[in-house]
Amino acid sequence: MGSERRERMRALGVRLRALRAEAGLTGAVLAQRAQVGQPTVSKVENGRMVPSLDVLDRLTRALGLDEATALEVRDLLAAVEAATDSGGPEDGTASTGVAVDDEVRSARLVRSFQCVVLPAMLQSAEYARHVFESAPGATPESVGRAVAARVERQSVLYEPGRESVFVLTEAVLRTWPGTPALMLAQLDRLLAVESLSTVRLGVVPWRRPVPVLPRHGFTLCDRRAVVVETFGAERVSVDSVEVASYEETFGRFERAAVFGGEVRELLLRVMQEFRDLGDTLTP
Incomplete structure (x- = not known):
């Protein structure tokens, strides 16, 4: 992911996290009020997921933002979407399947x-390894971490x-x-x-x-x-x-x-x- 887009994602996440803190809400309470998964709130706040406009609007309504602040947050999302995207994820891990895994855990x-x-949720460790290795910028260390996390998440099946x-x-x-x-x-x-x-x-x-x-x-x-x-x-x-x-x-x-x-x-x-x-x- 290009540095410009990455920095704008972080800026959006930092602003949303600050607004949540000002409202005195936990991530779990915000997720419940906005009717989104708690992993979605966490990933957006940490700059790891770009929310859809619908998800962002749900979050801003749940936070009780005034019109000016809500517009500010929408502008931050527009800046993310307008930013140049080049290269792979910041930490070298593949993003494919991560949002799926996190949403599954809360369902x-x-x-x-x-x-x-x-x-x-059905992939063997070796199959998952090939999935993550196919991502641009993947490293042996990041692939190993991603595979371990995927296998751990599969416990929800049981x-x-x-x-x-x-x-x-x-x-x-x-x-x-x-x-x-x-x-x-x-x-x-x-x-x-x-x-x-x-x-x-x-x-x-x-x-x-x-x-x-x-x-x-x-x-x-x-x-x-x-x-x-x-x-x-x-x-x-x-x-x-x-x-x-x-x-x-x-x-x-x-x-x-x-x-x-x-x-x-x-x-x-x-x-x-x-x-x-x-x-x-x-x-």
């Missing part, structure tokens, strides 16, 4: 659709009272980094996760037409937010109309997917194909 119901890369629904296209299972051995371990993890009572895993098989041509992945956190993933960034929206639209889209993919015994059979079939591929690649 009781998570529904994620992916058409290319496995959902962050917590009672949570429900996670993942829907993938079959292309996700066949878009592989590294080696066939890596994908065999990854698919084995999917089989293990699929057996959890807190998780539903579905796959839209290639033999079925997709109900909508997928352009990107997205994750719904409860019924309050959607994290929309693009090639270079993630955008968190709490706009009720947009969330409802993504809920409807997720439902269409969910109805096209296979679950239970059918998805286990598909995973085992793909695993055998990776074994065969590994044999052909062995000298």
Whole structure:
């Protein structure tokens, strides 16, 4: 990320944090009043996430800002969006999946659709390593920290009272980094996760037409937010109309997917194909 954009993100975050302190609110209380995830408040205040205008307006209303101060904060956001963006994240870590992970931790119901890369919460350590290594400016140290954090966050899959629904296209299972051995371990993890009572895993098989041509992945956190993933960034929206639209889209993919015994059979079939591929690649 370019230094200009980074500095403007920090300026926005510092100003919002100061306004929250002046209002005598904790981050958790502000998040609750604004109806956004607490991780979103933390990431914005620390200059690690650019909020949408809708999220910013929710925060300013929750803070009870007067019109002049609210305009000042909107101008800070406009300055961030106008700044030049060049290079990778400041600390060398990949930003892809971070907003998803943080929002997931604060949600009781998570529904994620992916058409290319496995959902962050289902990635094995080695798969995640390849995801983070592909980011511009990644270093071995930053990648190691990011992988460790991602694996730690996955503990939420095992917590009672949570429900996670993942829907993938079959292309996700066949878009592989590294080696066939890596994908065999990854698919084995999917089989293990699929057996959890807190998780539903579905796959839209290639033999079925997709109900909508997928352009990107997205994750719904409860019924309050959607994290929309693009090639270079993630955008968190709490706009009720947009969330409802993504809920409807997720439902269409969910109805096209296979679950239970059918998805286990598909995973085992793909695993055998990776074994065969590994044999052909062995000298």
